[in-house]
Amino acid sequence: MPAAVSVESVGKTYGSVTALDGATFAADAGQVTAVLGPNGAGKTTMVECCEGLRRPDRGSVRVLGTDPWRAGPDHRARVGVMLQDGGLPASVKPLRLLTHLASMYAAPVPVADLAGRLGIDSFAGTSVRRLSGGQRQRVALAAALVGRPEVVFLDEPSAGLDPHARLDVWELVRSVATDGAAVVLTTHSFEEAERLADRVVIVAAGRTVADGTPAEVAAGGTLEDRYFALTREARL
Numbered sequence: 001m002p003a004a005v006s007v008e009s010v011g012k013t014y015g016s017v018t019a020l021d022g023a024t025f026a027a028d029a030g031q032v033t034a035v036l037g038p039n040g041a042g043k044t045t046m047v048e049c050c051e052g053l054r055r056p057d058r059g060s061v062r063v064l065g066t067d068p069w070r071a072g073p074d075h076r077a078r079v080g081v082m083l084q085d086g087g088l089p090a091s092v093k094p095l096r097l098l099t100h101l102a103s104m105y106a107a108p109v110p111v112a113d114l115a116g117r118l119g120i121d122s123f124a125g126t127s128v129r130r131l132s133g134g135q136r137q138r139v140a141l142a143a144a145l146v147g148r149p150e151v152v153f154l155d156e157p158s159a160g161l162d163p164h165a166r167l168d169v170w171e172l173v174r175s176v177a178t179d180g181a182a183v184v185l186t187t188h189s190f191e192e193a194e195r196l197a198d199r200v201v202i203v204a205a206g207r208t209v210a211d212g213t214p215a216e217v218a219a220g221g222t223l224e225d226r227y228f229a230l231t232r233e234a235r236l
Contacts, residue, residue: 002065003155004029004151010059011206019045020056023204027199029150031184032173034197036190038231042206043186044155049082050184051153060130063151077105078143080149081164082140082157090129094120094139098146099130105147117172119165133160141169145176152176154185158192170196190224202227204234213222 002025002191012020027033034035037043048054049061052068052105061068089097095115102108118138127156128139141157154227157173158166174196177183187193193200194212200217201212211231218226 001160003027003176005033005184006060006062006063007046007050008060009048010049010056012042012054012057018206019182020059022208023203023206024060024208024230025201025211027151027182027184029182030177030180031198032177032196033183033199033201034183034193035191035201035203036188036227037186037203039233043203046203047155047184047186049152051079052076052232055145077147078148078150080144080152082144082152082228084155088128088136088143091127091224093125093127094131094142095124097139098142102145102146108146109148110147111142114146118142118168134162134165136170137161138165141172143168145172149181151182152184154183156186158187158189166192186190190222190226190227202230203232207234209234 005027007023007025010020010023023042023046035043035047045054049056050063050068052071055069064075066077095111097113098114100110115124116140120138120142123135128136137157137160141154144152144154158169161169173183197214199212200214201208201225202217214223217223
């Protein structure tokens with residue numbers, strides 16, 4: 001079976017700045033792929049190319065066999081996206097937003113189920129602008145998942161969450177992958193990568209410097225130690 005997400009030798013520059021310099025990775029259906037890298041390493045640009053938000057200057061990106069930059073509405077309906085800034089309308093209340101989004105899909109996840117699993121019920125009557133950062137994170141995650149996507153891109157889904165909420169998010173993300181979706185998430189948390197991911201991709205200086213299971217990438221040590229060694233070497 002072809003990978004649900006395939007990135008091959010992708011390059012992207014912004015003026016004199018090289019954001020990606022031959023990045024390559026793949027993500028399979030039914031798995032969680034965690035992308036780690038220092039700030040400015042290119043991981044967000046790489047994921048945005050997969051989401052169709054950026055057009056690579058060179059290389060190939062395919063999501064569900066399609067170039068996401070040229071994809072139409074039918075393709076986009078099969079892909080869930082959680083952006084770093086949430087991208088949520090400020091004046092709307094969470095349940096109204098999720099109900100509206102669910103109405104756009106043929107077989108959405110029941111809004112009540114998502115709201116219950118993510119604890120959204122407790123602040124359902126508060127407008128997005130008045131929510132805490134962690135609460136907005138949970139609404140943004142629910143918005144990305146409500147359409148039962150086949151591929152999900154999550155930008156730091158547990159950032160800003162308390163330990164209990166983080167565990168709830170991890171359990172939900174794992175269940176989405178178990179149900180057959182390909183989940184690609186960016187993270188700065190080694191614990192998240194080790195406990196949640198089937199594959200770990202480390203990006204540094206615009207290149208993929210490691211790709212494998214957490215144990216393979218750790219290479220007999222710890223994932224954290226291996227990460228710092230690889231990213232340090234990439235800067236030299």
